[in-house]
Amino acid sequence: MQKYSIFNLVKNAFSNHQNWDLAWKDPEPKEEYDVVIIGGGGHGLATAYYLAKEHNITKVAIIEKGWIGGGNVGRNTTIIRSNYMHDENGLFSEFGMDLWRKMSQDLNYNVMFSPRGIINLAHSDAQMNAYARRGNSMRLNGIDAVLLNREEVKEIIPMADFSENVRFPIFGGLMQPSAGTARHDAVAWGYARQADDMGVDIIQNCEVIGFDVSAGKINGIRTSRGNIKAKKVGLCVAGSTNILAEKLNMTLPIETHLLQACVSEPVKPVLDSVVTFGAGHFYISQSDKGEMVMGGDLDGYNSYAQRGNLPTLQHVLTEGIAMMPFLSKLKMLRTWGGIMDMSMDGSPIIDKTHIDGLYLNCGWCYGGFKATPASGWTFAHTIAQDRVHELNAGYSLNRFNTGHLIDEKGLGTKTWIS
Amino acid sequence: MSQDFRLDSVGLINRDKKLSFKFNGKKYFGYEGDTLASALLANGVHLVGRSFKYHRPRGFFGAGVDEPYAIVQLYRNNETEPNIKATEQELFDGLEAKSVNCWPSVNFDIGAINNFLKIFLPAGFYYKTFMWPKSFWYRIYEPFIRKAAGLGVASTKHDKERYEHKYEYCDLLIAGSGPSGLSSAYAAAKNGAKVILAEDKPRFGGSLLTDDVNIGNQSGKDWAEGIIAELKTMPNVVVKNRSQIFGYYDHNMLVMSEKVSDHLPKTKKYHPNKRLWYIRAKEVLISSGSIERPIVFGNNDTPGVMLSSAAKEYLKVYGVLVGKNPLIFTNNDSGYETAIEFQKHGVQPTVLDSRKNPESEIIDEAKSLGINIKNSYVVVAAQGYKKVKSADVASISDDKKQLGKIENIKCDCICVSGFWTPSIHLASQSGNKTKFKEEIDAFVPGISKQQETTLGAANGVFSLEETLQTSFSKGSELSKKITGNDNEVSIPNVVEKKFSKHDKFWCVPLPAGKNYKRFLDFQNDVAVSDIEIALKEGYRSIEHVKRYTTLGMATDQGKTSNLNGLQLVSEIENKIVPAVGHTTFRPPYTPISIGAIVGREVGKHSKPTRKSPMHAWHEKNNAVFVDAGVWLRPRYYKRGNENLFEGSKREAKNVRTNVGVCDVTTLGKIDIKGPDAAELLNRVYTNAWLKLPVGKARYGVMLREDGIVMDDGTTTRISENHYHMTTTTAQAANVLSHLEYYLQLVWPELNVNVVSTTEQWAGAAIAGPKSRNVLQKLFPNLDVSNEGLPFMGYLEGDLFGVKARIFRISFSGELAYEVNVESDNGNFMWEKIMEVGEDFKIQPYGTEALSTLRIEMGHVAGSELDGRTIPYDNSLEGLVSKKKDFIGKRSLQRSAFTAEDRQKIVGVVPLDKKTSIPEGSHLVKDDKAPLPNPKLGHISASCWSVEYDNPFSLAILKDGKNMIGEKLFAMSPLKNKVIPVEIVSSHYVDPKGERVRS
Amino acid sequence: MTLISALANINIKGQFGDYENKDENDLLKISEIKNLLIVQIVQYKNSSLSFEGIDVDGLKLKNEPLTVVFNDNTRIMWNGPKNWLLVSTKKDLKENILNKFKDKDFAITDLSHSRAIIEIEGKETIEVLKKGCPFNFNTLEKNNSINSTYNGIAMTVDKLNDNPNKVRLFALRSFGESFYHSITDASLEFGFKSF
């Protein structure tokens, strides 16, 4: 495979960039694979990559209904963090942070991981205390966290509302300096390119229409491009999990919801960090192109439509202006919606299932993008070894039955209340 | 006249009103009715900006919403706004604007060095480099790239403009006031339908303002003016200019942004800058017209290259010549219309037509006017850097693959017409699956998804006659369906020139040996070669192409570039265009002011504020308030220079020693009435409720179905079938909905009504050893002794003429009462309490003292009932009935909830009895253990115990039941604190609960 | 004893907004309405008693959406299925209501103190409502009432008149100041006179 580097870029410039290789091929599906991963999103591609890289399993196919990277990995707000309170989430995400830090080199694809820091603003002492609980938990788990007072916040984001005319004054905030953003599409493409290079078949425009299960064991899948035999099948289709689960006669603790995001027109850089509003649901960062990337609430009802309604965005942007009044003069350029697997405690599921050889990776709620490498890594481990790794041991499917819930927000099963 | 490029006799501008303005510091003038673009062009200014990536010079490409280039920083009324399209900004006196994305100036821009490096910067170049050394991306490369990002500069000042919303409903909403919009609006209006007609430009009429057509023996423009004038007189019609319908949402809801004041030097006081209309229409008519497509050729981004229709609009609407030596490059008849207008006004154009032998009325007219026409000719490349100076042109073979000998023609502008692209955005947003129409090489709407109909050019119909006919009849038909009226409207005669067929040709091949950049997306600098690279590397889905190259992702959202991009992909991939498919259309059609989306309620009013009837008293008495949800509650009452710690300590101490009064109005109150009220409570709460006597209160805990504590509070039996429930402030609304849910959906057999009475009653908690004395003085005729009003008792009384409810309940652990009166009397009650309490040294206390008091007693509150705990965790297992069923009971059997070492609430005291333990600290066994250090529990609440005068905290601790007496460490790494602590009972003060019963 | 109404601290008399050079009669008139009896009447789900026979202050309940039955003193608004809100200047009506609607079949709840009430009169009244409430006011007729929300605050609208337009708006009392702000702020464009 061609190595991507400045030297190669210059070399290719002189041949008018006519000699670049395919980033990934477009093979016909084979009759049989050792592992079939359903879902060519970030998690699926990462899983295939780590199966090949860490476990030497390369007879792998990724089955994608549309085009790779077209799901949530291509429609998120690019935030990467490990600022969780619960150990299961914190340790898992921090493991992922390490993978993020070396991802560009590992994949030889610049995913532009940029640790610009994330600040969760607090607007009351009670909230400061709740953040302290989370931040201390992070620190005891070896994750960086800083508690900022009002003045310290002001130094970092002076354009936030520190005036008298404010409904919820800023008391301070919790910052994870090593959190940041990455270029979302590049993550999918980078994993795809390396996985392909190691022999994984990336099969696009191929829809799964059924599963071949007998005697409690998976034998393969049926697709729009024919039947494919497989010893093991990994489900990695957050957003469509319920649709495939139905084909397997499984009912999961997951509802499917819509989350919208939007960007403003590009402006010169004013905001370096990622910032979240504490008195509502709004978060913002500024992309390298200059666009303000903003998001917030779920639309609040079950949905598979990748299109939302304006009242939700109005609500989100109202909180945006409450936090940073200058946003009012910018213009909203583009909006989009992503379909979320909302699990019943807000945390994901990476586990084996009651069907032998069938593995489940779902329930990512809003947090799927940042989890891409850790999810792929642990899911690959779970599939390869047929047992969960200690990092994803907490993300079991039966925790709802035992009560070992991982509920960061304490909202329980009403997933639509965000 | 000093404007070199302004014609004297043409245009719709008001020549009596001269306006002066500044661009890049230089003074110019224009006229009322100009846009910034037309005024600059009138003054011969073509260089207005630089492109995003290569910083190539940018001029004007269009004349409206599709403009990819002319983006400026606007200064208006001491404010500045980035990214304003000069083609949309109307001129006002004193307007100032500057170029964006260039430094030090638009004329000499350092960033233009990228233009010379462009061979190294193909699509996706950044994915392939900047990876070495590892930390350099974030430290070195990205900051450098970031500096170059963005177009204009955002002002970080608070926006002083007003923005308003309006919710409107109508029968027919019509988007666009061109021929189809006007006809359908007129027909529908005549049938009495409620019509809203929206036009995004300042002037109504759309293409009729510039097309040389005749309707009903008038010019198209005059006919349009007549129709608009009549529509404006009709009460059932709203016509709005400067109003862009930008989004088509679910259930036929459309949103329109009306620019109310942008064309004025400043917004009129109390009036909005913009108004956002949420419009729900029974029927929607989309008459948004079409946008001219460019033809792609070398250096086609040079200032002076523009759409032919824009040149015509500048001429006919603004009397402005975009050049005096124009070259028209067309593949259809539209280019001739522009040529004819030039010729008519004394400017001789040259027309290059890619077609071999086109014949039509309009071409005949051009010929008869003596216009120089070259058939089978194309522009190969524009020459000139900051402005077109000439064009390399050549003949082209019939198969459009071979170019003839290249010649150079002098010209000062190149007006391009590559035929028309219907504006199908709204139809597509509605859910309409679009279809590709071969005859026009573009997508048109397919089958309607919602109640929408697309008409005229937006539907790919370019004949005026057909447009008027279908639009009049659609307007009549739809309005008739709604109003039942059938007033016939006669369709006027149309005189228009018939067009000949356009050439399916959109991209000029590169001549051998030449390497011109041929741009598709003009703002994002996406060229043909970029698309080729993307496809070569396997980014083959149109979405991959878009994302890899950023095609169509600029602020114009690809209005002029997307279709040409599709053509290119289809050609290289050897697929038909519909098989390539287009990327999804999403709102907004054009960038929309965030201020307008948000509306009026900003700053202090961004969320409502709830206040108790005693709020004014608290304010007068130096209360420092705290947000509790959207309620404002006194946190403490500041005396002198006291801080929060001192003030709340004083208040709490006074409760323990004397008596205090606290405003508890915010607690949720729910009136529960009905024969089955007790049964409802019995199912909702974990404890038993069937035997509570009248006149008694009981504490209860309710769970969610997943076994987690939802809320706690007391409920009092006022009379046989009447209960008064209290909830926490935070959960009040949820609890009400929760009860309604079970009553309406799960147990409809229960005869119970629930209604919130939170607002009906003002509440004061009177707490402390002397509270009975205060109560006795408030109600001299009542027996409030321990026998007359025992713990958890209830009485009704008369408080100096005001009826009152008295509950003997306590949150502080002291002898305490809660008095409720109707809200209008709240302040009266409060003042009376303060007055009679004076003898007993009463002081008001706020939420902070309230918190101290409850922590000392081990009462749980929000920080323990955090949506993750079960009754056992909060030492409330005694309230969990083993006999009866209740909401959530089944979940409590789960193994994690019954585990031997289950977490439980405990008290925590620092060994030194001095160091306060910060809330949010965690308890660990070994403070020096390597990370991750196992956490045994967390500090949920801390206070300074006024009883013992030392710090005291509550914690939720693993195996808390067996941990009393253990020594642990409370760690707050965030605050660099490691505090050795002892675990004690959570009931720190009065563990037997004697005081509340005293 | 001093009663302090919901908006006592905020409803300042005077003329506000864009009122200059306008005929005083064209301004919106905004006032707080206080001292009303407000009672919620709910018939229990499983009660089969006919409510049509019962009259209060000469009025009979109607289980019809939007409908207000009224006389000079009293208005009974439909609030939901077998659920009404009675509003009256006759404060002594409450005893009468309790007597007529027996607690075996009805839940009667006094909510007199629970609302902030704003009355707006003038030709731009509906325009003010359209600025914050998504309801279709083109269809709201005289003597109709609805529940909806205004800039996020739940409210009840009772349309008293249509020439000129006159409405009474009920919001929860604690929201009163925010609600009053929201309504008057929306009225600034037209100019208003506050009583």
Add this chain to the structure above:
Amino acid sequence: MRPQIEFSYGGDASVKRPELNKEISDQEWDDFVYNRKSLRGKHLELWQHISGCRQWIKVERDTATHEIFKTFKADEEVA
């Protein structure tokens, strides 16, 4: 037709709460508390007219297009 912002969502309406005091399996309880079909297409769900008459209603709605087909009263059985 009333504006959506007057309503608050209440989730899947096809889930039936087990009767009180009834012995049921873990599976049955989990199906009630946690497990949801959440399908693409027709979905029967609960909405409360929270800024209105406070009635809970059942709505049959398409989760892919958001089209509303039918509404039912709280106590109406839906076949």
